Amino acid sequence: MKRRWMLASSALIFALGACSQEQVATEADFSQDWNELATEAEGTTVNLYMWGGSDSINSYFDEWVTPRLEEQYDISLNRVPVNDTQEILTQLLDEKTAGKESGSIDIMWINGENFRNAKDNDLLNQPFADKLPNVAELVDQQAPQIAEDFGIPVDNLQAPWGTAQFVMTYNSEDVINVPTSFDKLAQWVQDNPGQFTYPALPDFTGGAFVRHALEEIVGTEQFTSDEPLERDEFDTIMEPVWEYLNAIEPYLWRAGDTYPESLARLDQLYTNGEVAYTMAYDPIKAAAEVQNGRFPDSTRTFIFDGGTLSNTHYLAIPFNAENPLGAAVVINELLSVEAQAAKLDPANWGDLPVLDFSKLSDEQQQVFTAIDLGEASLSIEELESKRIAEIPSIYVEWIEEGWLENVAQN
Known part of the structure; x- marks a missing residue:
């Protein structure tokens, strides 16, 4: 992820401190029955803001993710590319300072410094990650590399999406x-x-x-x-x-x-x-x-x-997302076995999954082991054995x- 962002002035810091987390566009109930939540999100559009500098990542979304969301959930995904994640945070800062309660960003791809700054300045929606079925069932939420993002507790404010x-x-x-x-x-x-x-x-x-x-x-x-x-x-x-x-x-x-x-x-x-x-x-x-x-x-x-x-990279929902329920459905689907396997395939992207393989059935594990990672790649086992x-x-x-x-x- 990209990457570096600093607050412009102490006055802006003060202004942010005076803002309230109550500026959420929709009071989303992420704990409601999941089928009811998904039904409520049908027919909506979800705006995903993310770094757009990779042709393969963009193609993965445009050619694999977007059609799947439309077919399975009747959700339209609008991928909005940015040059640097700091652009997303700057926009959210401006909206928060101006008291804009309904923003244009439903999901953002962040981690590291950007997450720390977003968390410190209340730019994130209420905790949601542990309410997603695929997080609860397929992810080891207690793993240190998932529970903390560059040393900062995640507190379910963002959902793990991939491993780098x-x-x-x-x-x-x-x-x-x-x-x-x-x-x-x-x-x-x-x-x-x-x-x-x-x-x-x-x-x-x-x-x-x-x-x-x-x-x-x-x-x-x-x-x-x-x-x-x-x-x-x-x-x-x-x-x-x-x-x-x-x-x-x-x-x-x-x-x-x-x-x-x-x-x-x-x-x-x-x-x-x-x-x-x-x-x-x-x-x-x-x-x-x-x-x-x-x-x-x-x-x-x-x-x-x-x-x-x-490290782990994550997907988060901003404090004033206009469609937080649709965002939750999209993020949950991006954590499905099928989406994570498609993301791993070098023909699509080549991003390591964030799922806990011990939680997967033999059939689900075979979906991953059947992928040809190419001669240029090391085995996932070797990579896992030497992570710092x-x-x-x-x-x-x-x-x-x-x-x-x-x-x-x-």
């Missing part, structure tokens, strides 16, 4: 022995100057690369303690990470004088053969890119020996600011 995990992507014709640690990556970069880089922060994937370096070089125990770090403590902890990144900088693409401004730009460099690696917080993405012809057939992925960062939880979202912002000051400006 960081992987490195490479061209197997150019890279014979993949570097399975940051020390080995530094050596490979020095031996192969110009063949590696990462997106400039605050790009989300570039930030994940830096947070991954933090996990391996320093460790993240200090970040997950009950007592939050002071900024000066954080700056001291991060010094070895900045030293590492500055040490490899002269050997990066264009000698580190510039960085790709986004993951999309890094992917293009990889596609053009200008670099031997790209990366993703989406472990099946490479297989999807091979299938659609954007990445070479020799593309493969790997994870570091110590594991890689993983993300640090609290407040530190994500500090890392972005620290990188700009200590790496980009050096």
Whole structure:
């Protein structure tokens, strides 16, 4: 998800604090009988605001999800693409400040910093996730990676939708022995100057690369303690990470004088053969890119020996959604076995499911195991065995600011 958003001023913070969560367009009763709720939502339109920068994700909605919703629930889905999730929150902030009780956003795709800011400023509807049948029956709601979003308790204010995990992507014709640690990556970069880089922060994937370096070089125990770090403590902890990144900088693409401004730009460099690696917080993405012809057939992925960062992404209903019941029906369907399996298929998207496989029948599990993830993908079992939880979202912002000051400006 994308990604970074900060309040504009203390005056705006005060204004938000004065607003009331009572500004809900429809007093939705998510606890009513589910069949009655679904019947009430029939014939309505649901506006889904989400990042629109992926052709495969957009196609999954337009060609698979939307027809299914119309056929099974008589619900029309209006997918509204945005360049960055911060645009959604800015719109909700404006509506809340203006006292607009009936908004245009029914569902939004968020996680991490965006969820923290939305929760802190009462931009979310009442708790609903545990009322969805597919959440109750198919999801382990107590799993730490689901119950907390970058260290922030979810409190049923958003429903888990998919699992992400960081992987490195490479061209197997150019890279014979993949570097399975940051020390080995530094050596490979020095031996192969110009063949590696990462997106400039605050790009989300570039930030994940830096947070991954933090996990391996320093460790993240200090970040997950009950007592939050002071900024000066954080700056001291991060010094070895900045030293590492500055040490490899002269050997990066264009000698580190510039960085790709986004993951999309890094992917293009990889596609053009200008670099031997790209990366993703989406472990099946490479297989999807091979299938659609954007990445070479020799593309493969790997994870570091110590594991890689993983998080959950969610769907939420805003405080002033005009059609919250229709939104609940849509989100519940997106958590069905059929929708989650279609989402996993690289031919559609390649996003990992969020369902607890121990809750699925043998027949339901076979729906997933029958999907060909392609040679570019690691097995789900290997990915699951090496997942590392993300640090609290407040530190994500500090890392972005620290990188700009200590790496980009050096």
